[in-house]
Amino acid sequence: MKPGWLMLAGLALAGACREASGRLVTDAMVTGDAITAPLTQTPGDPVRGKAVFTSREAGHCVLCHRVEGLEAPFQGNVGPDLSAVGARLSPGQMRLRIADPTRLWPDTVMPAYYRTNGLHQVAAGHKGEPVLSAQEVEDVIAYLSQLEG
Template sequence: MRLSTLTLAALLAAGTASANPVTYADVVFNEDGGVEASLTGVAGNPEEGAKIFSTKSMGNCVACHEVSTLDAPFPGNVGPMLDGVADRWDATQLRGILVNAKMTYEGTVMPAYFKTDGFTRPGNAYTGKAPDGPLDPLLSAQQIEDVVAFLSTLKE
């Protein structure tokens, strides 16, 4: 009976954890701007990560970055070439850069893909229609993990 109770408690705790996904406020950055803990506790899918990376309506990372193994038309050159990126940064650093690149590179123009608040909203001066309050992240926690998994495959 005790084992059944413990198993049930573990299942309920797991269900509660998935019902309450991690938010930007929950993310802990290390001193270098990296995020050590997975945002989902689930391994990322590199194939999905490549799709998110190269799809305009998702991450659209190819607007600024090039990966020579991807067949993406008109890759950008604003950001660094990402061939061999997994040799330069580990998953902790890559996750931190995706969640909020400004925690690592203060002056970067790279968007914070998981940040949801604290934005300057100049749209009110022009349209009066800028949303108030927190915004949805550009990428979900699992999408961040998928892109990290994809980038982690890019070795020289």
């Protein structure tokens, strides 16, 4: 099995044993299908966001998403192509989808990146921490917002 698929299986498993506690995204933060207010005071940095998007150690979004013209050794197609996502979704809509996609798609394989619960497989030192920090979420949004196809 390729390492990518192994990780994918792990993520799906993490999704399967989610718990109700530990949500960082609260109902009050959500308006419709978006979190309109940024998670941090510091605006997102698209350059750092691109690194988070591709890095295995951070978001590793390329495991499931493709972006036209992005240089990454592997790009998956489990999730939608994000080459023009900036034209399709507002920053607030992206924020909810990245932070806690299960609020929109209860059975999605996409991990909740800003949520501490259900991450049974994280190393002990990282228990209780979200996969991405609030700033990393904002950085990824800044990067994706630039992608308009």
